[in-house]
Amino acid sequence: MSGHSKEFPITWGMVIDIDKCTGCGACMASCQTENNIEPQPEASNKLRSTSWMLVYELTNDKAFPNHDIAFLPRPCQQCGNPPCVSVCPVIATDKNEDGGIVSQVYPRCIGCRYCVAACPYHVRYFGWYDPIWPEGMEKTLSPLTSVRPRGVVEKCSFCHHRWNLAKDAARAQGKNPDSLDDGAYVTACVQNCPSGALSFGDLKNPKHKVHELIKSPNAFRLLERLGTNTQVYYISRREWVRKLGDNYLKSE
């Protein structure tokens, strides 16, 4: 496939155990508050609402008693070979050495939505209206994340600001900020997941749990065969779930 993957010494990644996820939506809510996502005026329109972290419901499409469902939380997959980056005309989104996190520079984005078209995971959200916080609620805004104006594209950044905080904390303790302890930097969704379905860490660091987790035979990535080479891994012991992660032909 086109493009080329970029490799970085630190590669932040998420591992999501689908079998543990109960679909409670705590990750979605924590993401919403952590990242100053505006309260949605019309959240019933799922194609217009913003939710950097979204939980999908999967089904095996079988009748009872063989019916089975699963929940799949979906942050930005932080593709190693991101379809969204090369298409942006103004380098508003980029994959740089920052732990392999695909950045999004709001003041530079012109809102052409080409990246939205290129990303197959639907993780990119466009600001259709000016964000409005109901009176009093603006006090809940986090000073760590910028508020987006309307007309730009936004997406999950693995709570990048938390990485900076973790590095500062490490420096203050005289530790190496480039080799954080496991758990020193986690995203809001990972921190708040009550069932422990989400794990986060440096995929390349053997001291981090995720380094082992992704080697599991039950681990898979979404749309692997398209060559996006994502940094988010999923785990499921159920074969139908694993198969649903990629477009399997009937013959396969």
Place this chain on the structure above:
Amino acid sequence: MSFIESEKTWYPEGVTRCGLGKFTGWLGVLGFIGLLGLVSMLWIFYRGIGVTGLDNYFGFGLWITFDLAVIALGAGAFFTGLIRYIIGVDELKNIINLTVIKGFICYSGAMLILSLDVGQPLRAWFGYWHPNVHSMLTEVIFCITCYLMVLIIEYIPLILEQKQLNKIPFLHNLAHQMHVVMPLFAGIGAFLSTFHQGSLGGMYGVMFARPYAFREGFFIWPWTFFLFVLSAIASGPCLTVLICGFMEKVSGRQLTTYRIKSLMAKIGGTMLLIYTVFKYLDTWAWINGVLPKAGLTFDQMFYGLVYGKWLFFTEMVLCLPLPVVFLLTPLRKKPAFMYSGAILACLGVVINRYVFTVQALAQPVLPFTQWQIYTPNWAEWLTSLMVIAYGFIVMSLSYRYLPIFPQEVGLNKK
């Protein structure tokens, strides 16, 4: 001299035009449509594009389809210019002015829509300031803006040739000098236009995670790059023929000989034949290469009525081989065949641009997502209609006051 009388002195030498009242009525209707569009445009600028029918699933919709189609159909300008000035087919001088105006209308109209379509119109110039050289869209931004300037440069001498303006010695000389350098601009225009027609196709072909649109290719260019160029130069001349035919019908006057229109139709048909061959090869490679590699089948690419297979077959069968036959065989001598061939060729390119922009996004790539339907709303329709009305107004004014058809006087002698 009354105003009605003096208005007549603005007509090109030796022609007749309809009464001023009738013409004002015609402009009034168009102006009303344009005004509705203008109001929606201002509303969109004020409220943001949340007022449209676009959503996070369909970042691209009617506007982009409209842009791509209009730009492809406007391609007659660069290609006709190339044949006329560079290859030296002198006969085309009788229709070149029309193609230049058409090109100008199409490109300026597309720019208008694009300025609406970006979420942050005031940042549109960032494409020049922070360009990403890897993005096909950067190339499109560069080429479209530059090419519009070329079209303006090509349009100006036409305006300066207006009877009254041309009496002013300075303007007369300026027009003359500009005509002298026109082959240079035709060359620059052809270069720019070829590239962005290609990049527009490339924009979709490089979306490697969208198997509906993705194509393997040659060097950095996916096949869609070349297909878009070819389909544009096939349909562009066809639209010129249609516009010319339409203007003749409306004005009741013959503007060019049938021979010229037929020559344009033949050029379009020839390009369409080449395009058809490559499009068929491309489709075959897509069905047997790209799709299975992505784990998808041909059947999974279509859904319901709006994304149905009928679109595919209309584009591939009705709008390719059929017009090729109509436009390249002696059938072309009959107006009914020539015009329907041209209509089909244009329709084909519109369908092609629609499926590449909308269907490519509607087709679910994530296995657990579903087809989504996109419906443009009034804000998109009205602004698109505004551009069409604007095109009609510019063309009507140009026809009434500018000597754009060198054969008109001769052909309409009583």
